[in-house]
Amino acid sequence: MTTVVERHHRKEAERRSKADSPQAMDRAEAWRRRAPLLPALIFTIIVTQVPFLVTIWYSLRSENLLRPGEDRFVGLGNYADLFADSTFRQAALNSVIFTLGCVLVAMLLGIGIALLLDRKFLGQGLARTLLITPFLIMPVAGAMIWSVSMFNPTYGMVNWVIGLVGIDAVNWTATFPVLSILIALVWQWTPFTMLLVLAGLQAQPKDVLEAAQMDGAGWGRTFVSITLPQLRRYIELGVLLGAIYVVNTFDQIYLMTAGGPGTASANLPFYIYQRAFLGFDIGQAAAMGVVVVIATIIVATFALRLIFRSFEQKD
Amino acid sequence: MTTTTPDAPAARPTPQSHRPAPRPDRGSGLGGGLLTALTWVVAIGFFFPVLWMALTAFKQENEAASNPPTWFFQPTLDQFRAVIDGGAGVFFANSLIATGLSTLLVIAFAVPASYALAIRPVKKTQDVLFFFMSTKMLPVVAVIVPIYVIAGRLHVLDTVWTLVVLYTAMNLPIAIWMMRSFFQEIPGEVLEAASVDGAGLMRTLRSVLIPMVAPGLAATALICVIFAWNEFFFALNLTAARAATVPILITSTMTSEGLFLARLSAASLLASLPVLIAGWVAQKQLVRGLSMGAIK
Numbered sequence: 146m147t148t149v150v151e152r153h154h155r156k157e158a159e160r161r162s163k164a165d166s167p168q169a170m171d172r173a174e175a176w177r178r179r180a181p182l183l184p185a186l187i188f189t190i191i192v193t194q195v196p197f198l199v200t201i202w203y204s205l206r207s208e209n210l211l212r213p214g215e216d217r218f219v220g221l222g223n224y225a226d227l228f229a230d231s232t233f234r235q236a237a238l239n240s241v242i243f244t245l246g247c248v249l250v251a252m253l254l255g256i257g258i259a260l261l262l263d264r265k266f267l268g269q270g271l272a273r274t275l276l277i278t279p280f281l282i283m284p285v286a287g288a289m290i291w292s293v294s295m296f297n298p299t300y301g302m303v304n305w306v307i308g309l310v311g312i313d314a315v316n317w318t319a320t321f322p323v324l325s326i327l328i329a330l331v332w333q334w335t336p337f338t339m340l341l342v343l344a345g346l347q348a349q350p351k352d353v354l355e356a357a358q359m360d361g362a363g364w365g366r367t368f369v370s371i372t373l374p375q376l377r378r379y380i381e382l383g384v385l386l387g388a389i390y391v392v393n394t395f396d397q398i399y400l401m402t403a404g405g406p407g408t409a410s411a412n413l414p415f416y417i418y419q420r421a422f423l424g425f426d427i428g429q430a431a432a433m434g435v436v437v438v439i440a441t442i443i444v445a446t447f448a449l450r451l452i453f454r455s456f457e458q459k460d
Numbered sequence: 461m462t463t464t465t466p467d468a469p470a471a472r473p474t475p476q477s478h479r480p481a482p483r484p485d486r487g488s489g490l491g492g493g494l495l496t497a498l499t500w501v502v503a504i505g506f507f508f509p510v511l512w513m514a515l516t517a518f519k520q521e522n523e524a525a526s527n528p529p530t531w532f533f534q535p536t537l538d539q540f541r542a543v544i545d546g547g548a549g550v551f552f553a554n555s556l557i558a559t560g561l562s563t564l565l566v567i568a569f570a571v572p573a574s575y576a577l578a579i580r581p582v583k584k585t586q587d588v589l590f591f592f593m594s595t596k597m598l599p600v601v602a603v604i605v606p607i608y609v610i611a612g613r614l615h616v617l618d619t620v621w622t623l624v625v626l627y628t629a630m631n632l633p634i635a636i637w638m639m640r641s642f643f644q645e646i647p648g649e650v651l652e653a654a655s656v657d658g659a660g661l662m663r664t665l666r667s668v669l670i671p672m673v674a675p676g677l678a679a680t681a682l683i684c685v686i687f688a689w690n691e692f693f694f695a696l697n698l699t700a701a702r703a704a705t706v707p708i709l710i711t712s713t714m715t716s717e718g719l720f721l722a723r724l725s726a727a728s729l730l731a732s733l734p735v736l737i738a739g740w741v742a743q744k745q746l747v748r749g750l751s752m753g754a755i756k
Binding site: 182184188196197278280285302332335344392393395399417431437 | 492495496498499500502503504506507508509510512513516525526527528529569570572573575576577588591592594595596597598599600601602603604605606607608609610625626628629632633636661686689690692693696697706707710711719721724725728729731732735736739740743746747748
């Protein structure tokens with residue numbers, strides 16, 4: 146897989162090694178430089194790649210922990226079954242909805258809030274502290290807060306608040322499971338994007354901003370022409386990092402809806418968990434895992450290509 | 461950016477000249493006041509669920525699950541007592557060990573590795589860096605089954621050590637990424653001076669580099685602590701009675717007799733408190749750490 150990213154990396158590395166040492170490093174020196182890297186590299190390869198190879202092996206077998214005698218090689222049979230499985234398609238669609246929805250909404254809110262916070266006002270520090278709190282709350286605790294304290298049909302705060310304006314009580318997690326989970330996810334991740342954008346805002350060169358103001362540029366024009374381009378890397382990386390974590394969302398789904406009603410709010414991680422640990426269908430679960438990894442690699446390659454393109458423009 | 465700032469320094473007025481720099485959005489005037497009010501509404505809105513959880517933790521069960529909600533009540537520590545008497549100590553001990561040891565291991569692996577990647581680049585530095593980040597894109601669920609089976613064969617299911625190893629692998633890429641950017645900030649002359657003085661790798665690291673990147677190291681460790689302390693998926697699937705961590709404690713307050721909202725809130729508050737306090741205290745480092753790791 147040669148991607149733009151890798152070509153970019155190779156170019157960078159070549160440029161750097163040329164700059165560092167005009168003559169080629171001898172072998173001993175190369176190893177001496179590489180040595181500090183090896184423990185981390187070997188550890189990571191063993192802990193992450195070995196289990197994945199085993200996953201591929203399982204995905205080609207019919208393995209069910211409930212029927213230990215019936216293991217056999219089935220080739221791509223598990224994969225064929227997958228694409229006929231409508232629940233799998235539903236879970237894949239939910240994964241996309243959760244990830245895109247959460248990352249986009251959290252980023253827009255994050256930018257807005259960061260702009261609000263990047264001003265001098267009374268209690269600025271306290272307001273920022275309150276705003277980053279959802280990111281620091283344990284996700285399991287956050288999921289419980291939302292599913293019970295906020296969304297509970299009889300004593301939840303959300304129903305109490307909408308009751309004040311005369312709207313009837315709603316059984317949130319049962320009627321709108323995907324929306325409910327999305328709200329909890331956005332609540333948890335907005336502080337993260339907000340922190341990144343805020344760091345970007347604070348890294349803006351002040352003299353450029355002042356110069357723009359003196360040249361008579363209004364707030365809107367300054368934002369579009371100066372602030373937004375400056376924020377671009379921060380926004381892109383917030384989207385990338387957020388997506389990496391949100392696509393793996395499990396806690397909120399497990400605790401708020403258990404993927405229900407039925408399988409309406411299951412995403413791929415939750416569905417794989419169900420097949421593996423409740424259905425004990427190891428072969429099927431493994432095949433799903435491999436498909437998810439392949440899909441992730443494809444999406445990530447496109448995302449990284451987009452981001453590194455902008456990096457190259459900047460450099 | 462050059463296109464938006466016309467470089468005509470002669471035409472640019474000095475701040476003392478006829479037109480003082482307008483500062484419409486700096487918190488003064490009616491517009492500023494409205495923006496400040498909006499900021500506070502948003503801040504309180506985001507904080508409210510946590511505040512409500514904290515209040516609920518000090519209520520009796522009948523006050524916790526009331527409609528309309530109970531705003532005024534006699535605070536009690538009964539729920540915290542119930543959580544602690546119910547054996548929360550073991551969960552906290554497991555979480556402390558898993559989080560503490562894995563963070564130490566991450567730092568031990570990440571410092572030399574990121575040093576090698578930042579200061580003395582080997583060939584294909586970027587490829588190696590990309591490999592580390594790519595392991596973060598590997599969905600955890602794709603490897604949980606083999607990890608479960610392998611851990612079972614090695615007889616390390618339901619031990620904290622399994623979590624230590626997995627949390628280390630989980631946080632290592634982010635840590636290497638962040639630490640590398642902090643190392644890159646160190647000027648080359650510092651290293652040259654150290655090597656002229658005849659300092660070896662370990663000595664240079666210990667007495668020159670580590671002190672210089674200490675704030676970055678703290679930020680990295682904090683991020684690792686947050687993710688390890690909050691981790692639920694591995695803990696759920698690989699631990700049972702002996703090695704269960706704090707997130708499992710929260711879910712265990714949902715018993716077959718039903719849900720005890722006040723006790724659940726107390727457990728949630730206790731569970732979140734360590735990371736909450738650490739994050740509040742170190743928010744400057746957190747912001748710096750996140751953006752440094754992200755941008756460099």
